[in-house]
Amino acid sequence: MTDILMPALSPTMTEGKLAKWLKDVGDEVKSGDILAEIETDKATMEVEAVDEGTLTEILVPEGSEGVAVNAVIARLNGDGEQTKEELKPGPQTSPTETPRTNAPAQQKRTNTTPKETVEKEWGKTRTMTVREALREAMVVEMRADKDVFLIGEEVAQYQGAYKISQGMLDEFGPRRVIDTPITEHGFTGMAVGAAMNGLKPILEFMTFNFAMQAIDQIINSAAKTLYMSGGQMGASIVFRGPNGAAARVAAQHSQCYASWYSHCPGLKVIAPWSAADAKGLLRAAIRDPNPVIFLEHEILYGHSFEVPEDEDFILPIGKAKVERRGSDVTIIAFSIMVDVALKAAEALADQGISAEVINLRTIRPLDVETIVESVKTTGRVVSVEEGWPFAGIGSEIIATVVEHCFDWLDAPPARVTGVDVPMPYAANLEKLALPQPGWVVDAVKKFF
């Protein structure tokens, strides 16, 4: 007897819909036969048989939604049986080994945002994913301004490699939602040129890893032209896409670029965490007359949060948000590391330590005021980032704290970062390379 398991179609998939069975109980199955169709929010794919035999049992009927990766969906009776271990798809060996992406609780959780912040109260909210929030931001801004368009690989007909732009081609047509060939250097230069002539492109990089092919155009053309032209000509353009480590895609596809871009004058750099961040800040980025780097996170795309329903909802660039109030230590994070920081704060609370958590939201310009105000209250600070330590965002945060509130510090500032190595592929090594809540807890406890 061979178990057929729900396969993962992408490194970050945790569950999907079993759309259709193409084989019935009793059917003979040969290796390579299509058994079923699986749908996720990103794609529809076919499940091919690996083993031969007779389909004896269908355990998950077609139309079932939320089928967890690695769940047994059918059984096969035949020769050449393989063990369950051998049949498991590679990336998803067991949910406990890669908790960042596989824990269903995390995927489903609705993050509630504390109300203790000074920012404008936007009233009634509704739950939406980061993915939906990004799409809504683009759609409303494109409806409002005909100079705004979306360009990138697979953004139009394919509906987005990560389905951020789903449905946008239908609404805006092929002149405003534009598929490009795989030619980052060329199409980035092209988009910057269009921006220099007054258009407002939203350029989607399939991931920011690929933007390195185009970094000359981002820095030398987009970021510097305003200065070099004495203010005559600039580029109102948003470069957006997933940044940082996804899951099990190894060194060339897992890297945080926050520090790279934040180094450069002439750019604004945003890294949203929640869906509200994503929507409010992407709208602001599109309206901003400057080039903006908008660093999303693939693992957050499917996470749900409360987002204000107000149609004018927008967030200011350059303002951090205190996500949790505390009095003993300030934990500063951005993007998915806000999750890590909040979990650490929770764990610390159990141990009697009250941690304040700042979600930076914008990296450049850095909200020095919010950081300094917090550290003056708590006297201790830890930065948390996925990127590498050397010349990282943590370095900048700590320098800022030392410059502005050294006398208020009760302990040397600490940083928690990704490990200083290219990202490994092996599940255990990858986990060891990325900041975990426990690392933050340990860093904080050294203060006391």
Add this chain to the structure above:
Amino acid sequence: MAASPDKTKKPNRKPAAAMSRDELLGAYERMLLIRRFEEKAGQLYGTGLIAGFCHLYIGQEAVVIGMQHCLKDGDEVITSYRDHGHMLATGMDPKGVMAELTGRSGGYSKGKGGSMHMFSKEKGFFGGHGIVGAQVSLGTGIGFSNWYRQNDAVCLTYFGEGASNQGQVYESYNLASLFKLPVVFIIENNRYAMGTSIERATASTDLSHNASPWGMPSMAVDGMDVLAVKAAGEQAVAHCRAGKGPFLLEMKTYRYRGHSMSDPAKYRTREEVQKMRAEHDCIDSARKKLEEMGVSEAELRKLDDSVKARVQAAADFAQASPEPDPSELYTNVLVET
């Protein structure tokens, strides 16, 4: 969006080269303005008033002046760091250009850009770019903006034969052909990329062939002849304006001066340069044609004098204009919001 079905490699016939007396006289004057301006810039460089990189356009004047004849208001121009000629051709004020070379507040970029980085929104001049080949993707994007707005403006995108080896140039050929963008790609083949001759840098030295994989029409043009440039340019610009996509022109030209001011010029002989100057100079040949058309010596001398006076006025302005205020260090990094 499919690639152009039109696989024409090159037009069948060379366009007729012609200019009226007044047109040629105007072209002569503008070429001469560039020549004298560049000579003056070379002098000021020698005295230390201009610093850094300074790439002179002397020898190549017919290219920009011939091409500019084909444009109308609303069209755009973008080029590399050898840009003084292009700016004067678009009608930018020689004073503002020269003052930028001297790094003064009266320069087009308030002294913050220098020789390689000047712009004029008013004249449709988009720079002035210091990274070899980068302006080709940018020019493709300016063409894209015309396509997006569905106007009939055309972007002239200039680059050297050295830049034509850059990957993003080929990416731009593909993108412009794929989207049928109104971009005239103009390779100014002056035969030397800094000190490397085209034969040493490019396996296929007939650069007009570079258009064929994308089904883009192209033409090799005598870039030392302003009439030939204008005739080819008209055909290329008309093609783009009609919405038929990009066009590639290879201008066979020559620079008399070094790559930049600091060029020991060991890669070619003095005789080669002299021969080109003596036999193919665009200004001399235009002058000869004008004389054949009956323009008097006196009229030409008057014109020479007025050009000289304009250049001197630019040089004077560039020295009198104050340096930028120190506060300018911090302005124009971002548009204030």
